[in-house]
Amino acid sequence: MKRYVLEDKLKSEFSVNRKVFIDQEILEVEREEIFSKCWLFIGHKSELPKNGDFKRKKVGGRNLLFTRGNDGEIRVLYNSCPHRGALVCRENKGNSKVFRCFYHAWSFNNHGELVGMPGRDGFPEDFNCDGSKNLKEVSRLEAFRGFVFVNFDTNAISLEEYLGNAKEYIELVADQSDVGMEILEDPQEYSVRANWKLLAENSVDSYHGMPTHKTYFDIVATRGGELSKDNLQGVGIDLGNGHAVVEYTAPWGRPVARWIPAWGEDGKKEIEETKKMLIEKFGEERAERISSYNRNLLIFPNLIINDIMAITIRTFYPISSDYMEVTGYALARKDESETFRQRRNDNFLEFLGPGGFATPDDNEALELCQEGFENNKEVEWNDISKGMNREQPLSNDEEQMRAFWRRWNELMVENAMGVRI
């Protein structure tokens, strides 16, 4: 049996075979063992504020409808007509009581029930009495603190059990507002010409921060966010189940409650008020952790919640072994003032997303790795060992990535490929 992930604790060496980024067969196994069995993020509750709201989403290669029915229930329906298969809904988002498939005009209410079809007399009386002609509903749908996940495996463990130690870090985000968090409209839809696992690594990789994003740090410094010795210090933690986090300090301002001089005296006042609220609610220590510390959180396999100079939520799916589709959301406190929302969004756009000053350089790095993997016959292994020689790996070590690979290895090699290959 071929080994793709090698961990040698004695030698403090961790290696990943580059074949995992280019092999089509490995991707097929990932579709089965990972994207058909793990909990996958579909959206945030705030995306569907009203009954009848819906968003079209692609999750784990499936075309789905994320909906809130007239009964207020959130459901996830397969966007595929039970009649002969057509996509029933073609709008990306909206509000509707019915979804009508245009092909033969079957229509469904926003619970997915078949409520109309032309030529009803051509079907038996008891047609659909078992509900088999309704829009099929994804069987496992669970939420944690507003984050909604689906699982295509009926036998999967519960979401909370799956999230395990990662829950603590989701809460540090969810607790930032008294009245809740919300997703901004119009998520960024982009792509990278690289294997999806490279973005899982990159999103929690602080080691690349300085070399890759120097131009960004130069700009932050012009706003009084100068890099000091206490910045970019912290820890990297394997949270189990493939989840991982880095928690660290940074020079940038955080709209939740870390002030920088560029925000002025009135900005300071508002930050102090937020901080006071946090202290009253959670005590000094936790309030400080929420406001001053940054977290890049990876929920296996492909959910990133980066609570940094702004909060981004990111998911990504392989289309082929060397191309992924990415969706980037912004999450914000519902109750922040217009000025702070503006500061938050400025912070976001300056660093994050396909038009930012940092993300495009990440994109480039990933594409260069992918191109480099063409040499994989002779140059076979990636090294992910940094920090293995330390008791507690630092945030700019590589323990987070190792956590991802350990789980990937369990699911892919120990459970699945070992049997198949």
Add this chain to the structure above:
Amino acid sequence: MNISRQEIEDFLYHEAELLDEWKLEEWAALFSSEGVYLIPPIGNPEANVNHSLFYVNDDRARLDQRAKRLLKKEAHVEYPHSTTLRNIHNVRIVDQDPDGIKARCNFSTYRTKRETLDCFVGVSEYTLVEENEELKIKEKKVILKLDSLRPHGKVSIIL
């Protein structure tokens, strides 16, 4: 200010040429002291920047930084510089009022690097004003006419 369409065309062609030649600081200097450069969400050009996630929302200072950054060797995505070609078409004056001239054009911008060619198409909306007797851009809003940034993956050049 009275200005003909041809003068506007010349101005836009000049801007396109500066960008294609990577004269980015000269490009930034085309903006007025309050100038802004925006790429709103695809499909929602009138979006409110506080409620929607834009691609770019640069005030004057940030568009300067954008230009300066892209000239640095550490702006890895554009080092070595990509090759670009900007075509401007269908230039029209939409409105002339004391706040400035509103002009619109279609654009198709090609970028190639590492033998991958991407094409960005859309409509640019300009508000042009006179500042120190020179024509300047007060606002440039780039409305992408795409479904998403796929397969481009990024807007690392200035559109």
